[in-house]
Amino acid sequence: MITMTLAEIAEVVGGTAHGDATVTGGAFIDTRTPEADGLFVAIVGERVDGHDFAEQAVAAGAVAVLGSRPTSVPTVVVDDVVTALGDLARHVHDELAGLTTYALTGSQGKTGTKDYLAAILEGDGPTVATRGNFNNELGVPLTVLRAGLETKHLVVEMGARGVGHIAQLCRIAPPDVAAVINVGTAHIGEFGSREAIAQAKGEIVEALGAEGTAVLNADDPLVAAMAPRTPGTLVTFGTDAMVRATEVFTDDLGRPSFDLQWRGSGASVHLGQLGNHQIENALAAAAMALANGIDLDAVADGLTVARPPSRWRMELHDRVDGSAVINDAYNANPESMAAALDVLRGIRRQAGRRTIAVLGEMFELGD
Incomplete structure (x- = not known):
């Protein structure tokens, strides 16, 4: 501060x-x-x-x-x-003239994407990023107030439990680059429909100025449809988008590798986290960094060395008896649960290991 x-x-x-x-x-x-x-x-x-x-x-x-x-x-x-x-956070934000602010939201993958992006940007200069999932009306200003005159990059995760919430968070931390990762069913109990969730999530790209950049998931129709809602430049990520992954390979424990493609060039990425769903998070982070001029090789290196600090999200623990425990117990919604089970199925198929899923309840889903 x-x-x-x-x-x-x-x-x-x-x-x-x-x-x-x-x-x-x-x-x-x-x-x-x-x-x-x-x-x-x-x-x-x-x-x-x-x-x-x-x-x-x-x-x-x-x-x-x-x-x-x-x-x-x-x-x-x-x-x-x-x-x-x-108000205090906005004042401090306005005083930091050399700061670039990256804001991101999504129904799942926000924290993973935020951690990947922070890992990339730390190689370019002093970076402050949301700790854990401090992504609400308290967490966002607390994140901003950790930034100081030496801070070059500010990465802010934003969550919403209603229409207007993200717009308010963007008034506290106006973004230069804003991304929507996906629109799923997390918190659908509060919103009532995925369309209502999309309306709320899209506020993050509406908050951009004409000089800003909106990063959108081309594979999610509700996210791709947000393009007309922003006055900023558009960068897309996904299967056949501006930022994409080719030559995808997954090892025996479900850790993906791929070639990161951007503007006709490629760079190799080897993720340390489990699950092909991490590719979406990595592409979103890469697109945000590339949109702000970070070099492609530096982005790929940042993704490869990233070991996100946020706990209980596909954490791999190798036990002395030879078994492995994957702790994905932070939170759950249908999409993230399906992704976790897909990782487990892949381990069984590729490594021939016995697999056991221990499942808890999912809340905030309404009827």
Whole structure:
């Protein structure tokens, strides 16, 4: 985050400063994951009131609090903490003149794509990316506030549980490059239909300016149909798109390799993650990076060395007894479950190994 005094923060968010401090670190909402010299954001939840942890937050490294009432430590008091957090993030974003912002959404694969893209961009310069799946009205501004004057690339994952949500997130972190990976059935219980999901996801490319770039999945009809909704330049990825994979090969544990094609040139990619569904995520990330001028070979190298840090998504654990456990327990929807089972089927077919699927329930699917 850029250096700001408590008085400066109060002016930006329309609050009142109680006490004096200078914030140089990021913002956080959980005292278990503090930001050194940062801003603790006190959220009043159903069971926990963040204001009660103000002193603990300072002991963990914060220098001040953003809250809805004064605390025993330096605090900026506002009427609506979530709105103020977004306003602060937008101010910081606007101050970072050399920053390129990449925003992405999709029913599944957002986090995998985000991790691939961050791995590519880190080879080009200092990169800040969404941690885990911090992709909502709290997670997006917290991600932005981790960026500083030295940050070259900002990668922001955006989720939605209703029409208008992504538009609001884009007002906090206006994208230069925006991608829609797919439109599936995740959260269809809230939206009611895939068409409604597509309406919400497409807000991310509507937020682009004429100088921006929209990256769309040519293999998903609902995503491809978003092309007229953006004023920006269009780049597509998919089977027969501008960015595509050829010569696909999968090893015995389901790790794909392919030739990455872009503007008549190719480069070899060997993914360390399991499943051919990772190719879609990798192509989306590649398209976003290539659209912003990253060299094709650098993109391929970034995808090959990528070992995404987000947990419980097709994690492979080799046991000492020779068996392997694939942990894909983070979340589930019909498409991601089918992809996981396809990986398991491929391992059985190619390696001749006995395979066992342990399945949990899927929620948020409506009737």
